[in-house]
Amino acid sequence: MADPSKRWALSDRRLYLCTPDRSDLDRFVEECIVGGVDIVQLRDKHLADRDLVARALVVQRVCAHHDVPFILNDRPDLASAIGADGVHVGQDDLSPREARAMVGDHALLGLSTHARPEVMAAYEGEVPVDYLSAGPVHATPTKPGRPGTGISYVSEAVSVSPWPVWITGGVDPETVGDMVAAGARHFVVVRWLTDAPDPGQHARDLRQAIDTHISQADSSA
Numbered sequence: 001m002a003d004p005s006k007r008w009a010l011s012d013r014r015l016y017l018c019t020p021d022r023s024d025l026d027r028f029v030e031e032c033i034v035g036g037v038d039i040v041q042l043r044d045k046h047l048a049d050r051d052l053v054a055r056a057l058v059v060q061r062v063c064a065h066h067d068v069p070f071i072l073n074d075r076p077d078l079a080s081a082i083g084a085d086g087v088h089v090g091q092d093d094l095s096p097r098e099a100r101a102m103v104g105d106h107a108l109l110g111l112s113t114h115a116r117p118e119v120m121a122a123y124e125g126e127v128p129v130d131y132l133s134a135g136p137v138h139a140t141p142t143k144p145g146r147p148g149t150g151i152s153y154v155s156e157a158v159s160v161s162p163w164p165v166w167i168t169g170g171v172d173p174e175t176v177g178d179m180v181a182a183g184a185r186h187f188v189v190v191r192w193l194t195d196a197p198d199p200g201q202h203a204r205d206l207r208q209a210i211d212t213h214i215s216q217a218d219s220s221a
Contacts, residue, residue, distance in 0.1 A: 013038040014185070015036055018190050021047060025058050032199050071087060079102075080102050088112070096111050119160045133168050155183050173209035177209070
């Protein structure tokens, strides 16, 4: 159960795992966190509510052990019921205001954006979120039918948003350099870890690439 008095800070967190359910969920999440993941979201659109709660509790326990925030996708009602650290909603889900009313003031609330007008709408509407995701920069099977936004959207989203912006879509050690150069400092990863034969090592490789590029960019600024 999340501590309702705790308010998570996100500015220094870099690597956000978004994973569906899987048979080795607890071991997988554990290995990813040890490798450098510092936020975890469970995103599974196919589980019945009872099963989703059961699997969310598995991830929540692992995250709590490592002092890493656990986010549940799309379901603020279930996130509130189990005391998750936060919830993430998309443009077609419940509105951020409705989600905030369900999860309370101390929970993290994230919102997906795919174009500058969506970022501006959140900002100008004073939407009560804690972070945005931006992308997918590159088209990805995890978002079927959604084209890539391109690297220019990274710069746009980061320059406009008053909240931390987490970049999605094609994040791996080869692509993060261009994303960092465009202003990104926070990254969401799915397939680089979920498809990895050694997710712990893949997490270490990706986290090292992120930290190295950010260090170089900040030192030359």
